[in-house]
Amino acid sequence: MTNKNNSPAFFNGNYMTIDQVAISPFDRGFLLGDSIYEVIPVYNGTMLGGEKHCQRLLHGLHAVGIESPYTLDGWQDVAAPVLLEGQAAQLIYIQVTRGAEQVRKHRFPIAAPPTVLIFSIAFSPSVSELYPGCAGHLQEDLRWQRCSLKSTSLMGNVLAYQQLYSDGVANDEALLVRNDRVVEAPSSNLFMAKDGVIFTPPIDNILPGVTRALVIDIAEDLGINMREEAPSIELFKSADEVWVTNSMEELKPIISIDGRPVGEGVPGEIWRQLFESFQTLKG
Ligand SMILES: Cc1ncc(COP(=O)(O)O)c(C=O)c1O
Incomplete structure (x- = not known):
């Protein structure tokens, strides 16, 4: 039945x-x-x-x-x-x-x-103040060349998540690399913070995420410096904080990259401030 x-x-x-x-x-x-x-x-x-x-x-x-x-x-x-x-x-x-x-x-x-x-x-929002954070893994970005469109041709995104599943880390996050720069996750936009400055890739060939735009507005309101720039792998690996954003997971902290801790290996203070402000936007 x-x-x-x-x-x-x-x-x-x-x-x-x-x-x-x-x-x-x-x-x-x-x-x-x-x-x-x-x-x-x-x-x-x-x-x-x-x-x-x-x-x-x-x-x-x-x-x-x-x-x-x-x-x-x-x-x-x-x-x-x-x-x-x-x-x-x-x-x-x-x-x-x-x-x-x-x-x-x-x-x-x-x-x-x-x-x-x-x-x-x-759905139930999966990330809370008490969320312990999620591990991230760098992967080559195998998607098509017009990632700013929300097309249902999602084979590259499907294969990226399946790779995590095959590697036995299905609940972790894939962090996609294009030309030695970390640009996006398969269903989220990417942010990192270093020395108090937030970096997020520009929307030249990634999805212009609505959560991303809301988080940028919040960061501006809070007076946090922001650079729309895709970090090199080297800079990314030296980040104090990393998080990804989308409509379902809101702001999800990434606490390790390929097994090495991000900052202290726990969700960071900038993430916490943004996360708290984001909660006030919800009806
Ligand atoms: C590839 C990709 N990037 C970013 C996002 C985040 O977009 P939004 O914040 O509008 O949900 C999504 C959402 O599905 C996505 O598929």
Whole structure:
């Protein structure tokens, strides 16, 4: 017997349950990974950074030539009814594919409306003040060359996490290296602090994370010096503090790199200040 999933979903203009969603085998999201997605955190019924997330969605769709069926406000309105009742924290998942044509061709379809799927997933924030920290491992960045787009073609990211799993460290974090610089994690942005200055890679070819942007604003408000620069491996290994950010894990401290402790080997003071301020943004 299969588990029924009666959670609300929005699919191609209609509200239904997740079980009722029927996606064509010819859908280009399925066949070609030809789609853009977005994940919006919601705390006590209020989206955190909802507008920024929807702006990134619109930007991504435009960049790959998928016409957005909704406006900035429209996306937030259409997503709201899928929220799960009584959940303190949940993530709205939105995926927009280039649609379904009854052929498998790489070129864009001649006439196919985009496929839109939206649903919500409950989660419990995994990082707290008492979080002991997470080990990090440097890995070569094997992803494609347009990492600023939130594409569902995530094979490079999948393989990065599978590598951790195969190495017996599934709960650790992969830290991705491009041209001798540490640029990102497979599902998070990267920060380090050294001598009171925060470094974070610029958003030239990484995902412009919404959590990253919120953390930069907090650091500015707190008067902490910030440099948008990808650290060399050498600088990174000498960091006093390292943390990664995303919508689900918020700010996750990394306390070792390839087995060597970061600073004192515990979450640091700058992380703590930013983490505390971040909590006040949540509804
Ligand atoms: C590769 C990558 N970088 C960074 C992020 C963080 O983005 P956000 O803070 O908007 O969740 C994500 C989120 O999924 C990601 O996949």
